[in-house]
Amino acid sequence: MNENRRGDGAKRSLGTHFAVWSAAAAVYALLGVPMLRIVALETETFVQNQYEIQSLHTLAWIPRGWVASLAGPAPFIVIVLAAFFYRPAERFWQVGNPIWTWPQAVRLSLGAVAVAGLAAFAVPLSIAMVQWIGVEAYWWIEWYGGMLDVMERIRIAVPPIVIPGTIIGGATFLWWALGAPTRARTTDGGPILALRYAYYVVSIPLLTAFAATWIVGGPRLLRASSSPGYGDFTNNCGKCHERSSSFNLIKTPAEWKKTVDMHFDAKQIEIKMKDEERQGAWEFLLAMRSYSDEWTFRTRCQRCHVVSYLDWDKRRPEDWETIVGRIAWWSPFYYRTEVRDQVLAYLGEEFGDPDALLGLDRESYERFMRFGNSCGRCHSISRGAEYYREADAPQVQAMVERMSQKLPEPLSGEEIVEFAATYQEVLADTELFGRLFPHDLPTEEDEGK
Ligand code: HEC
Ligand code: HEC
Numbered sequence: 001m002n003e004n005r006r007g008d009g010a011k012r013s014l015g016t017h018f019a020v021w022s023a024a025a026a027v028y029a030l031l032g033v034p035m036l037r038i039v040a041l042e043t044e045t046f047v048q049n050q051y052e053i054q055s056l057h058t059l060a061w062i063p064r065g066w067v068a069s070l071a072g073p074a075p076f077i078v079i080v081l082a083a084f085f086y087r088p089a090e091r092f093w094q095v096g097n098p099i100w101t102w103p104q105a106v107r108l109s110l111g112a113v114a115v116a117g118l119a120a121f122a123v124p125l126s127i128a129m130v131q132w133i134g135v136e137a138y139w140w141i142e143w144y145g146g147m148l149d150v151m152e153r154i155r156i157a158v159p160p161i162v163i164p165g166t167i168i169g170g171a172t173f174l175w176w177a178l179g180a181p182t183r184a185r186t187t188d189g190g191p192i193l194a195l196r197y198a199y200y201v202v203s204i205p206l207l208t209a210f211a212a213t214w215i216v217g218g219p220r221l222l223r224a225s226s227s228p229g230y231g232d233f234t235n236n237c238g239k240c241h242e243r244s245s246s247f248n249l250i251k252t253p254a255e256w257k258k259t260v261d262m263h264f265d266a267k268q269i270e271i272k273m274k275d276e277e278r279q280g281a282w283e284f285l286l287a288m289r290s291y292s293d294e295w296t297f298r299t300r301c302q303r304c305h306v307v308s309y310l311d312w313d314k315r316r317p318e319d320w321e322t323i324v325g326r327i328a329w330w331s332p333f334y335y336r337t338e339v340r341d342q343v344l345a346y347l348g349e350e351f352g353d354p355d356a357l358l359g360l361d362r363e364s365y366e367r368f369m370r371f372g373n374s375c376g377r378c379h380s381i382s383r384g385a386e387y388y389r390e391a392d393a394p395q396v397q398a399m400v401e402r403m404s405q406k407l408p409e410p411l412s413g414e415e416i417v418e419f420a421a422t423y424q425e426v427l428a429d430t431e432l433f434g435r436l437f438p439h440d441l442p443t444e445e446d447e448g449k
């Protein structure tokens with residue numbers, strides 16, 4: 001009877017051990033590997049690039065990068081996950097982590113193997129993180145002149161955070177997962193205490209910075225590893241040139257579409273891909289090196305309108321086009337055509353209304369827009385306005401007539417009178433002016449840009 005029960009218990013605990021370790025291995029295979037191969041692909045891009053610009057004389061680092069990326073973190077992931085899964089197993093089935101009963105020397109060796117794997121992985125990870133953070137930063141900093149500077153700083157600053165961060169962070173988890181020796185703290189001697197404090201002093205700021213790199217770079221890893229087009233891209237896009245060459249470029253979705261389509265349209269290139277594969281490859285490129293309409297809106301508009309955009313009126317598409325066109329005067333490259341199209345697509349979706357009147361009556365709305373489209377064509381509407389704000393009507397009319405001479409088709413007498421009156425009307429009402437013609441008046445924020 002007793003024998004029998006013990007036999008049952010042994011069977012049950014064997015089953016639990018099996019379930020715990022296979023679940024850990026399955027998470028690594030099904031969730032870990034799709035992410036890790038993105039790390040490896042980034043390393044491949046980096047090595048290829050260094051080879052082509054001749055600071056690296058061999059491509060042998062590519063396969064090593066793949067092995068380090070895929071296999072390096074495997075012992076760590078499996079050991080730590082298993083330790084997590086043993087928590088409920090211990091509670092509900094009284095089956096504990098067998099590792100915890102092993103001799104200390106064996107556990108230390110196992111830890112050393114796992115940390116060595118992580119150390120090998122830390123290098124490809126740091127390369128990948130530089131790329132991801134660089135890609136994120138690119139969309140935000142194009143506005144300013146110092147792009148190369150920022151990119152260079154990211155390249156230099158990220159590896160010294162990511163490499164020790166991966167090793168120290170990983171070792172901390174392993175310390176717990178392999179069953180740290182539980183000794184009363186009071187018996188610790190001076191050197192052990194000193195070591196413990198040194199660990200906190202180094203690891204807290206380091207791991208905080210490490211977490212920050214994940215906050216910026218991590219979302220791109222998630223996007224790329226969850227894109228179903230990985231295979232469509234990797235199987236097809238490396239047949240004639242290095243597949244990694246695409247990742248040296250950051251493009252808008254429309255620009256990537258052009259690149260992919262160019263391959264099919266150019267008669268001299270014979271590229272055999274099904275429509276779904278073509279779509280998949282394009283989507284993978286977007287996940288790796290591009291931005292959605294919404295994210296583009298965030299970089300181009302929400303950088304200033306952090307929350308104020310929530311109060312925006314709905315506007316007509318042509319009105320949005322004028323507003324975005326006007327801000328593009330500040331940086332025609334940052335707001336280039338493809339980027340403007342993305343912002344406008346988002347604005348149309350979220351703040352578009354083809355019949356919007358901005359709370360005015362139709363006649364006034366249309367008159368204001370006629371005026372704005374005419375007087376905002378060559379310069380800001382408010383140019384030289386201080387002088388004319390106080391001027392009398394004939395003086396303003398004379399100025400408008402002078403402007404009219406610059407047009408290919410001069411204004412009619414009626415239009416001159418209408419524009420002169422409208423000009424004075426909108427200048428007199430700052431709030432109305434700001435709503436009708438955003439970004440026209442130089443503001444404190446705009447100064448110095
Ligand atoms: C059948 C051969 C072939 C295949 C397959 C191929 N390419 Fe190309 N690719 C070329 C050639 C040839 C050029 C150079 C054309 C040029 O520069 O005008 C090129 C140029 C490029 C460029 C640089 C030009 C640019 O517009 O930025 C990129 C990026 C690119 N290919 C990406 C891809 C992607 C992505 C795929 C998979 C969908 C792919 N290639 C598949 C032959 C191929
Ligand atoms: C450099 C900072 C800056 C950027 C970038 C910027 N704006 Fe503005 N915008 C302002 C300021 C300042 C105002 C006037 C004060 C306010 O309403 O927030 C303004 C006003 C507006 C208004 C009028 C709000 C109202 O009162 O009805 C709209 C609409 C608007 N911006 C749209 C955009 C859009 C769309 C973009 C992106 C293409 C954009 N802005 C980018 C600074 C900016």
Ligand code: HEC
Binds near residue numbers: 378423
């Ligand atoms: C075809 C381009 C063009 C259009 C359209 C245009 N302007 Fe001008 N504007 C200019 C140029 C160029 C100058 C600078 C030279 C000058 O003063 O004539 C200028 C200067 C000004 C000035 C400052 C100079 C002064 O006279 O004190 C004001 C104010 C002005 N424009 C208002 C307007 C108004 C209002 C309209 C709409 C009726 C308008 N502009 C339409 C090109 C244009």
